Amino acid sequence: MRILHCVSSLKVGGAEKCVRNLVLEQKLQGLTVAVLSFGAPSDAFQKEMETSGVKVINITGNLISRAWSSIRAVSTFSTVHIHSPAVVRAFTLIFPVLLIKQVVYTIHGEVEPPISFVKESHQLARLYINRSYGVSENIKAGIKNRYGWPTSSVTVIKNGVVIPLKPQEISKQSKLQLCVVCRLVPLKNIAQLIEAFKQYGCSDYAELHIYGDGPEKSNLEMLTTQLNLNQSITFYGAVLDEQAIYENKDLLLINSTTEGLPMSLLEAMARGIPAVSTSVGEIPNVIENQCNGIVYSLNNLEEWQQQLTFANTHRKSLQEMGAAAYAFIRDQFAIKHICMIYQKSYQ
Template sequence: MKIIHVVYSLEMGGAEILVAQLCRLQRLHGHDVSVIAYSNLGTLGEQLVAEGIPVAVLGEAPLPRTLLRFLSAFKRLRPDVVHCHNPAPTLQAAIPARLAGVRSVLATRHSLVAPPYERGTEIAFNAVARSLNWIVGICDATCMNLQHTPGAVRERIVRVYNGVDPIVPAASADLPIKRGLTLLFVGRLAAIKNLPTLLRALAIAVARIPDLQLWVVGNGAERPHLDALVAELGMKQNVTFWGERLDVEGFFSAADIYCMSSLSEGLPMSLLQAMSVGLPAIVTDVGGMAEVVKNADAGLATPIADPSAMAEAILQLASDSSRRRALSENARAAYQQHFTLERMAASYMELYMRRS
């Protein structure tokens, strides 16, 4: 089967990691897989090219020219499947794919799609979605919200839980040095991740457990503000910023608790990676991450933007090793049952083969 994934770019991010891993597994299963990126190649794109997976960069342009470029590409490449990821690639590529005679065209929405909706975006997406075979939400919360967007094509909305390659535990020599019980966050340093809540929660918890540590792995526009907040809270001895890293295995292997304080979230790849190595999680009560943590009994969910509640959750797990072990076992079991890359890929293959 010839499959083309359409993305905005392949810069480092959860959806982009998912696309890269899905491409690798689909190629391993014998499919002809390639990617078209609208904006730029990105770190993950460079990796895929080095591995022999074709990645074409279309280049930013006005929408009419972009539509014609996609139509020309699909007529030339003649794929069996065009799989769009998120709204902008869908708006750009879905109708050209259908005009080019592509048999199976689908779109995955990787975010929560939380109300209040961006009405213009959702109306445009749902108009284009009438040309799709399937509209995929990555958790129940995403699917439910998609159902209520203006003009939703409800009968074509289906859920496919995200899946991810498991973290291979790092050798002891490759583990970062720990100085106490350690919390971990891996992801973009963006406003939507609301890391100030996690930092303020840590500051409250440190008053009772002084050697608590937080590792932050990732980069983004919020980094200067976060550095300033760490200094303001007097937390320089407790917080380490590691920057963007591809070698995240050591951090997942060495940490004790995985934390996310996001304002909105779909189903983060990093959370599933944490579950694969049995890290209990503390997350805010939003979207797919709370859905998964609660259903699996793999951690604690706290209210959005409530540092005191998150601090209490940190203190609960930090002081109860038996509870952490139980949550760890639940996390591993849930990952194996629901969130492997193989399970996700099989679900997508079924959709590729089945018409709406």
């Protein structure tokens, strides 16, 4: 079995992390696997893939040259696993080649990329896609509105993460070590978090570490300076090393206005780090409040402050939540289990 995973890029993002985890696990299990990317060789995850011995085929050039390069790449693999609506659109010109392949499609996002011809390309794709998957129930439920596909044509397969042998110890430092791990865009609502951090005097008992890049980064740094929080809030930019991100952290903060299922949530919980998160998207299906994490209502910053204060003053409860978070992700989202499910779909 030869598997070609097809992505629009290997930049840092939730879908790209899912693909990386799956590809590296499949390689560990002895499968022949490669990646076709319409992104640049400088994309963040490409070096990691290649260092791990995974071949990455970059598709560049004009429309005709890209189509020809795609045909050459696809022709040597028995299974083609697509991970992006943009790839479905790009494969419109080569769909006859895909008719003789086992084609699997995983839909990672709830929102379409801002590109044209998406719905039309997905109508054509029904001719060659053998199996379709969504990473959440919301994606499955919305598939009819997005592409006109029947809901029954999509099966849910959860995202998978690598599970450490044991959870890390948390809540051992005098101040709570909080982290935000996301692309810094408006819907992540980080400015509101920073303002609340100031309003409720969180710097008295906590430090906030913000990992990620994006169009909001400079504005957020400026806001932090204006609020005189530079001693309590640190920006790190895009960091690939998950160990460096989560080491010595006690809580993950998610303040998004909308979400599917953030990879950062799974990554943190897999290390025994619970989250304090808005109750949006698939998050309430993962976090059982006060059991393996904490959820609060969108824009209810008073509730957020109360929950954070609870976590700080009940350190033993916080540690118990961390242990429960680890056990839940180990049982439900281990990449080894997800890999086995996909392997069956490749048959």
